[in-house]
Amino acid sequence: MKKRLEVLGKPRRRVDGRAKVTGQLRYADDLSMPRMLHAKLLRSPHPHATVEKVDAEKARKHPGVHLVLTGQDFPVPFGIMPVSVDEYPLARERVRYVGDPVAAVIARDEQAATEALKLIEVSYRILPVVGSAEEGLKNPEPRIHDYGEQGNIHRNQSYEFGNVEESLKSADLVFDDLFFYEGNTHLPMEQQASLAFLDPEGKLQVSSSTQNPHYLHRQLARVLQVPEASIRVVATPNGGGFGGKCDPGGHEFVVAKAALVLGRPVKIGLTREEVFYVHRGRHPVLMRMRTGVTRDGMLTGMHLQTLLDGGGYGSHGPASTFYTGVLTPVTYHYPRFKFEACRVFTNKPACGPKRGHGTPQPRFGQEVQLDKIAEKLAMDPAELRLKNLVKANSLTASWLHVGSIGLEECIRKVVELSGWKEKHRKLPRGRGVGLACSTYMCGAGVAIYWNKMPHSGVQILLDRSGSVIVYCGATEIGQGSDDVLAGIVAETLGVDPGVVRCVTGDTGITPVDLGSYSSRVTIMMGNAAVQAAERLRTAIAGVVCENLNTVPDRVVFSQGRVFAADSSGPGMTFVEAVHAAEAQLGTLSAVGSYAPPKPPGKYKGAGVGPSPAYSFTACVVETEVDERTGWIHVPKIWIAHDIGRALNPTLARGQVIGGVYMGLGEALMEEQSFRRLPEKLSGALVHRAPSMLDYKSLTALDMPEVEVALIEDPDPNCPYGAKEVGQGPLLPVMPALANAIYDAVGVRIDEVPITPDKVLSALERKAKGEPARVGPEAFPAVPYPKPTFVLPPWEGGDGNEAKRDAAAAVV
Amino acid sequence: MPATVRCALKVNGEEQGVSFPSYKTLLEVLREELGLTGTKHGCELGECGACTVLVDGEPALSCLVLALECEGRSVETIEGVARGPELHPLQAAFADFGGSQCGYCTPGVIMTAKALLERNASPTRQQIKEATAGNLCRCTGYQQIVEAIEGAAARLRSEKAKEAS
Numbered sequence: 001m002k003k004r005l006e007v008l009g010k011p012r013r014r015v016d017g018r019a020k021v022t023g024q025l026r027y028a029d030d031l032s033m034p035r036m037l038h039a040k041l042l043r044s045p046h047p048h049a050t051v052e053k054v055d056a057e058k059a060r061k062h063p064g065v066h067l068v069l070t071g072q073d074f075p076v077p078f079g080i081m082p083v084s085v086d087e088y089p090l091a092r093e094r095v096r097y098v099g100d101p102v103a104a105v106i107a108r109d110e111q112a113a114t115e116a117l118k119l120i121e122v123s124y125r126i127l128p129v130v131g132s133a134e135e136g137l138k139n140p141e142p143r144i145h146d147y148g149e150q151g152n153i154h155r156n157q158s159y160e161f162g163n164v165e166e167s168l169k170s171a172d173l174v175f176d177d178l179f180f181y182e183g184n185t186h187l188p189m190e191q192q193a194s195l196a197f198l199d200p201e202g203k204l205q206v207s208s209s210t211q212n213p214h215y216l217h218r219q220l221a222r223v224l225q226v227p228e229a230s231i232r233v234v235a236t237p238n239g240g241g242f243g244g245k246c247d248p249g250g251h252e253f254v255v256a257k258a259a260l261v262l263g264r265p266v267k268i269g270l271t272r273e274e275v276f277y278v279h280r281g282r283h284p285v286l287m288r289m290r291t292g293v294t295r296d297g298m299l300t301g302m303h304l305q306t307l308l309d310g311g312g313y314g315s316h317g318p319a320s321t322f323y324t325g326v327l328t329p330v331t332y333h334y335p336r337f338k339f340e341a342c343r344v345f346t347n348k349p350a351c352g353p354k355r356g357h358g359t360p361q362p363r364f365g366q367e368v369q370l371d372k373i374a375e376k377l378a379m380d381p382a383e384l385r386l387k388n389l390v391k392a393n394s395l396t397a398s399w400l401h402v403g404s405i406g407l408e409e410c411i412r413k414v415v416e417l418s419g420w421k422e423k424h425r426k427l428p429r430g431r432g433v434g435l436a437c438s439t440y441m442c443g444a445g446v447a448i449y450w451n452k453m454p455h456s457g458v459q460i461l462l463d464r465s466g467s468v469i470v471y472c473g474a475t476e477i478g479q480g481s482d483d484v485l486a487g488i489v490a491e492t493l494g495v496d497p498g499v500v501r502c503v504t505g506d507t508g509i510t511p512v513d514l515g516s517y518s519s520r521v522t523i524m525m526g527n528a529a530v531q532a533a534e535r536l537r538t539a540i541a542g543v544v545c546e547n548l549n550t551v552p553d554r555v556v557f558s559q560g561r562v563f564a565a566d567s568s569g570p571g572m573t574f575v576e577a578v579h580a581a582e583a584q585l586g587t588l589s590a591v592g593s594y595a596p597p598k599p600p601g602k603y604k605g606a607g608v609g610p611s612p613a614y615s616f617t618a619c620v621v622e623t624e625v626d627e628r629t630g631w632i633h634v635p636k637i638w639i640a641h642d643i644g645r646a647l648n649p650t651l652a653r654g655q656v657i658g659g660v661y662m663g664l665g666e667a668l669m670e671e672q673s674f675r676r677l678p679e680k681l682s683g684a685l686v687h688r689a690p691s692m693l694d695y696k697s698l699t700a701l702d703m704p705e706v707e708v709a710l711i712e713d714p715d716p717n718c719p720y721g722a723k724e725v726g727q728g729p730l731l732p733v734m735p736a737l738a739n740a741i742y743d744a745v746g747v748r749i750d751e752v753p754i755t756p757d758k759v760l761s762a763l764e765r766k767a768k769g770e771p772a773r774v775g776p777e778a779f780p781a782v783p784y785p786k787p788t789f790v791l792p793p794w795e796g797g798d799g800n801e802a803k804r805d806a807a808a809a810v811v
Numbered sequence: 812m813p814a815t816v817r818c819a820l821k822v823n824g825e826e827q828g829v830s831f832p833s834y835k836t837l838l839e840v841l842r843e844e845l846g847l848t849g850t851k852h853g854c855e856l857g858e859c860g861a862c863t864v865l866v867d868g869e870p871a872l873s874c875l876v877l878a879l880e881c882e883g884r885s886v887e888t889i890e891g892v893a894r895g896p897e898l899h900p901l902q903a904a905f906a907d908f909g910g911s912q913c914g915y916c917t918p919g920v921i922m923t924a925k926a927l928l929e930r931n932a933s934p935t936r937q938q939i940k941e942a943t944a945g946n947l948c949r950c951t952g953y954q955q956i957v958e959a960i961e962g963a964a965a966r967l968r969s970e971k972a973k974e975a976s
C-alpha cells in the first residue's frame with residue numbers, strides 16, 4: 001500500500017555522520033594490526049626506459065627489511081578493462097612515466113623501508129619520450145605499448161549517424177571551432193592506502209581505499225593466481241574518490257602478494273606525491289566541432305573530433321574515449337551526428353575516469369560553441385538551447401534512449417534566479433554572465449566486463465530486535481551511498497533509518513555491486529534495495545493481514561508501525577509484525593537485484609552511453625574581469641539540477657555545490673601539467689606540480705556563493721524517482737564561466753583552465769584588431785578509421801550498422 | 812631500531828608518558844603511538860590542514876610539529892571534542908548541515924573552527940572563510956562547512972546565554 005514519503009525527501013543527518021565528526025570512522029590508513037609490516041615503492045625517475053636490471057641484494061640485507069619485490073614477482077598483468085590489460089604491479093621490462101613503480105620494500109617500519117629503497121640499483125636504458133598526443137601521432141616509434149591500433153595510438157574510432165556532411169551543407173551557417181581541455185587530477189584528501197593480511201582461515205583479505213572492491217577482487221585473483229573464493233576485499237570508507245580510486249593500483253597487489261609470502265599483515269600508505277603519479281585523472285583533450293545551424297537557430301548536425309592524451313597505460317581509456325562524444329546529443333537534438341575519437345599513449349601518468357568521465361571536455365566545447373552561435377544569430381543563449389532540447393522519451397541520432405528530461409525547467413529556473421534577462425549583454429564592461437547546460441548518466445548500461453548478471457544486489461535481514469541489516473557491495477566514498485541505502489530501506493519498510501544498519505563494500509559478505517562509478521549507485525543499488533524491501537514487506541503483510549482484519553494489499557508500514565489502511569485499530573509495532581512473520585515463515589531475509597534495461601542501439605560500440613536515466617543541469621556563472629590584470633573573480637553561481645527526487649536534500653545540495661566547486665577549480669586553475677627537464681638533467685618529462693601547494697585548488701576564501709535549485713520530477717526508472725547528482729553538476733560550470741568572460745570583456749578563451757594570462761593575451765589581441773581569442777590553432781591529421789555508419793531512428797534505421805547507400809535511398 | 816625518547820604529553824586533558832623515535836611528528840605519535848587516528852593527513856607537508864589539532868588552544872598542523880616539542884603543552888584532538896556521549900555543537904552541526912561528506916577533512920576543520928569560536932563567538936561568513944582557508948576540502952565546496960560553523964556558533968551563543976541567565 002502506497003503512502004506519503006516519510007523518510008526520503010526530508011533533510012536528515014546522514015547515517016555515517018556521527019562517525020565522521022567524532023573521528024571514529026576508520027579509513028584504510030587508520031587500520032593497524034599486530035605484527036604489521038610497512039611497504040614502500042621505488043618509482044621510476046624516467047618517463048620512458050627499459051628496465052635492464054634490478055639489483056636488490058643490498059636492500060634485502062638492510063636491517064628491518066623482510067622482503068623486496070620486483071617486476072619478476074608479478075608475471076601477470078592487470079587492467080580494469082578487459083581490452084586494456086597492460087599494466088604490471090611492478091614494471092617488468094619497461095617504465096612508461098615518471099613514477100611508474102619498479103620495486104617494493106616491505107620492512108618493520110616506513111623508515112627502514114625508505115632507507116632500503118635507496119639501496120636498490122636499477123639500470124635503465126632511456127627511450128625517446130612522447131610528451132603529448134600530437135607527438136604520439138607524429139612518432140609511431142618507439143611504441144609505448146606493443147598493442148593498440150597502430151604506432152602509439154591506443155584507441156581509434158569513428159561513428160556516423162546519418163550523413164553529416166549533407167546536414168552541414170543544408171545548414172545556413174556552419175561553425176567550426178577548436179577547443180582544448182587541459183588534464184587535471186582528483187586530489188582526494190585521503191591518499192590511497194591498503195592493508196593486506198591472512199585471516200584466521202588463511203585466506204587473503206585486502207582492506208583498501210577503493211571505489212570498486214568487486215573489480216579489485218577479480219584483478220587480485222587474476223594477478224596473484226589465487227582462487228577468487230580465497231580472497232576478500234573490504235572497501236574502507238574512502239576519503240574522497242572522484243574516480244581516482246576506481247582502477248586497481250600497483251600498491252594493492254604489492255601488499256597482497258607480500259602478505260601471502262610473509263604471512264604477516266602488510267600496509268602501505270601512498271604519499272601525496274605518489275597520488276599525483278597514480279593519477280588516472282582527466283584526459284587532456286583537443287577537440288574540433290563543426291556544427292550546422294539554420295538561420296532561425298535549429299541545429300542540423302554535428303561533426304565532433306576528439307584527440308585524447310592517454311598517458312602511459314590503458315586504464316579506463318577505452319571507455320573515456322567513447323565518453324568524449326557519446327553524451328553530446330543527449331541535451332540537444334542533432335538530426336545527424338558524427339563522432340571520431342582517438343586516444344594516444346604518452347609518457348605521463350595514465351589518465352582515466354574523473355568526475356564526469358570524458359564528458360566535461362566535449363561539453364565545454366559544445367556549450368561555448370552554442371554561445372557563439374547565439375551571438376551570431378542575435379539570439380538569447382537560453383532561447384537557443386530551449387529551442388533545440390531533446391524531447392522526453394525519445395531517441396537520439398545515436399540511439400540513446402532519453403526518458404525523463406527536466407532541462408527546460410532547469411534553464412527557466414537559473415534564468416529566473418540569476419536575473420539573466422536583466423544581466424546578459426547588459427552589465428557594465430568588465431562584468432558578465434554566462435549560461436551552460438549538461439547531462440550525465442545514472443549508471444553505465446553495461447558492466448566493465450561482459451556478463452549477464454545483475455549490476456547490484458542487496459540482501460536484507462530482519463532481526464527480532466527490530467533492527468534491519470542491509471548488505472550491499474556498494475562503496476561509501478563520501479557521496480552518501482550508505483545513507484541512500486538506509487533511507488530507501490527505511491522508507492519501504494516504514495521504519496526509522498536509525499534502526500537500519502548498512503554493511504557495505506565487503507566482497508566477503510555482501511552481494512556484488514559493481515562499485516561507486518558512473519553515478520550508478522543510487523539508481524542500481526537503490527532499485528535492488530527497493531525490490532528486497534518490498535519482498536519483505538509482502539511477506540510480512542501476508543502473515544499479519546489476518547490479525548489486522550484486512551487483505552495484504554491494504555497493510556500499511558509507517559513510522560515503525562504496521563496497520564490496516566481502512567481501520568482505525570491500533571495495528572502493531574514493526575517489531576511485533578517481524579515476530580509474527582518469523583514465527584510463521586522462519587528467519588526473515590530477502591534479496592533484490594537490478595540490471596539496467598537493454599539499450600536500443602545494436603551496432604558495435606552501442607554499449608557505451610546508454611543509461612536507465614539521465615540527469616540534467618543548467619548553470620549561470622557571474623564574473624568580474626579586471627582588464628588590467630586579467631584577474632577573474634566569480635561572485636556567484638546559480639545552478640538547477642534535474643535530480644528526479646532528492647532523497648536527502650541536505651546531501652543532494654552538498655553534492656551539487658561540491659560539483660560546482662570542482663568544476664570551477666578546473667575552469668580557473670586546476671591543471672596536471674608537465675615540463676621537460678633540460679637535457680643535462682635527463683630531459684625527463686616531470687610534473688610541474690606533484691604537490692598540493694603547486695596544484696592549485698579553490699579554498700574556502702575563493703569559493704563563491706552557490707544558489708542551488710533541485711528540480712524534482714520523479715523518473716520511473718529510478719528508486720523513488722531519484723536520479724544521480726554526484727557528477728552532473730560539475731559539467732556546465734567551465735563553459736558557463738567561459739561564456740561569462742565573453743559577456744564581460746568580449747574575448748573567447750577556448751581552452752581550460754582559463755587563467756589571467758590567457759585573458760590578458762586575448763585582450764591584447766583584441767586591442768590589436770586580431771581575433772579576440774585564445775585557444776588551440778590547429779587540429780592535427782588524425783588517421784581516424786572509416787566510420788561505422790548507422791541511420792538515425794527518424795531516417796528508417798533499426799539501430800544496426802547500415803550501408804551508406806541505404807541512407808541515400810531513404811533521404 | 813632507532814633511538815626512542817620518552818616524553819610526557821597532555822592529550823585531551825590526560826597526562827601520559829609515551830616512548831617514540833625522536834624524529835616522529837605529533838601527527839605520527841598521535842596516530843601510531845596513541846591510536847588516535849581521528850587526526851588525518853593529506854600531505855604531511857603542511858599544505859592541506861587535515862592534520863590540524865589544537866596545541867595550547869591554537870590550531871597547529873600536527874604534521875609539522877615534532878612530538879617532542881609538545882612536552883608539557885596541552886594537545887587537543889577530535890577525540891576530545893565530544894561532551895561525553897553528546898556531540899559538541901560543532902560536531903552536531905557538521906553532521907546535520909552537510910559539513911562533512913567523505914569526512915576526511917572534517918576533524919581538521921572542526922579543530923580549526925573550535926579555536927575560531929573560542930576566540931570569536933559571532934564570526935562573520937568572511938571571518939569563517941578566512942579561518943578555514945588552510946583546511947582544504949575536496950567534497951563540499953565549503954559552503955555547508957561555513958553554514959555548519961555558523962549554526963554551531965549560534966547554538967554555542969544560546970547555550971552561553973542560558974548559562975548566564
Ligand code: FES
Pocket residue numbers: 851852853854855856857858859860861862863872873874875
Ligand atoms: S597533513 Fe597536510 S597539512 Fe599536515
Ligand code: FES
Pocket residue numbers: 189239240478910911912913914915916917947948949950951
Ligand atoms: S568532506 Fe571530503 S574532503 Fe572535506
